[in-house]
Amino acid sequence: xxxxxxxxxxxxxxxxxxxxxxxxxxxxxxxxxxxxxxxxxxxxxxxxxxxxxxxxxxxxxxxxxxxxxxxxxxxxxxxxxxxxxxxxxxxxxxxxxxxxxxxxxxxxxxxxxxxxxxxxxxxxxxxxxxxxxxxxxxxxxxxxxxxxxxxxxxxxxxxxxxxxxxxxxxxxxxxxxxxxxxxxxxxxxxxxxxxxxxxxxxxxxxxxxxxxxxxxxxxxxxxxxxxxxxxxxxxxxxxxxxxxxxxxxxxxxxxxxx
Ligand SMILES: Nc1ncnc2c1ncn2[C@@H]1O[C@H](COP(=O)(O)OP(=O)(O)OP(=O)(O)O)[C@@H](O)[C@H]1O
Ligand SMILES: [Mg+2]
Numbered sequence: 001x002x003x004x005x006x007x008x009x010x011x012x013x014x015x016x017x018x019x020x021x022x023x024x025x026x027x028x029x030x031x032x033x034x035x036x037x038x039x040x041x042x043x044x045x046x047x048x049x050x051x052x053x054x055x056x057x058x059x060x061x062x063x064x065x066x067x068x069x070x071x072x073x074x075x076x077x078x079x080x081x082x083x084x085x086x087x088x089x090x091x092x093x094x095x096x097x098x099x100x101x102x103x104x105x106x107x108x109x110x111x112x113x114x115x116x117x118x119x120x121x122x123x124x125x126x127x128x129x130x131x132x133x134x135x136x137x138x139x140x141x142x143x144x145x146x147x148x149x150x151x152x153x154x155x156x157x158x159x160x161x162x163x164x165x166x167x168x169x170x171x172x173x174x175x176x177x178x179x180x181x182x183x184x185x186x187x188x189x190x191x192x193x194x195x196x197x198x199x200x201x202x203x204x205x206x207x208x209x210x211x212x213x214x215x216x217x218x219x220x221x222x223x224x225x226x227x228x229x230x231x232x233x234x235x236x237x238x239x240x241x242x243x244x245x246x247x248x249x250x251x252x253x254x255x256x257x258x
Pocket of ligand 1: 011012013014015016017018019040042044122123124180181182211212213214215217218219
């Protein structure tokens with residue numbers, strides 16, 4: 001049965017898509033069967049695998065015009081359900097449906113036993129699609145870059161995810177906060193870490209692994225490749241491997257806390 005993971009942060013440019021793509025690839029390298037879902041109308045995850053204006057996409061699945069099975073593109077590394085530029089039209093179409101927050105949980109049921117991990121790349125908002133991802137998920141990961149004041153929004157994410165847990169998905173758990181584009185020695189990075197460690201609710205949520213700044217991580221999507229295909233010896237590849245190891249050690253299948 002698949003473990004479903006929402007990769008979420010309501011801020012833009014925090015490393016969600018980079019994490020979905022390369023964490024997914026790292027799990028696939030470990031022979032896990034991985035499905036990626038692109039929930040973002042920017043379509044960055046889909047484009048990073050060359051899927052532009054696909055015939056079948058997540059909008060059709062959300063609005064029940066296509067099944068998830070027929071919308072999966074099977075690639076060498078992993079499978080993906082791509083997004084589409086007018087995804088917001090599909091989101092609008094479901095916005096008044098009763099039980100609208102449960103649509104993703106419902107459409108994922110038939111494929112849950114076909115994959116080990118299903119990763120959802122969320123848009124930079126806490127709107128209906130992000131809520132759908134949290135209602136469907138076992139875990140959420142919050143990627144956070146340390147270049148700006150990204151941590152300022154963390155309390156909002158924790159409040160929103162707690163509401164989803166209380167009202168709609170009691171099994172939802174935070175897997176952790178992942179630092180991306182990290183430069184260990186800068187004062188700013190250290191300030192971000194101190195800030196998280198001084199927050200009671202967050203201090204034990206930081207992953208030990210972090211993703212260092214690496215130009216290859218920025219370049220690889222333009223070549224339709226994951227970091228393991230584009231630059232297998234890069235810092236980015238090493239860091240995403242280490243992160244996948246830590247994730248599996250802490251939250252791998254059969255390790256879910258009560
Ligand atoms: N470790 C890294 N080193 C260098 N560049 C990175 C790293 N991680 C992410 N980037 C770059 O930072 C930018 C933002 O990353 P990404 O697209 O993953 O963020 P996002 O949270 O998905 O953004 P959005 O909210 O717009 O969907 C991208 O150009 C990406 O290539
Ligand atoms: Mg993105």
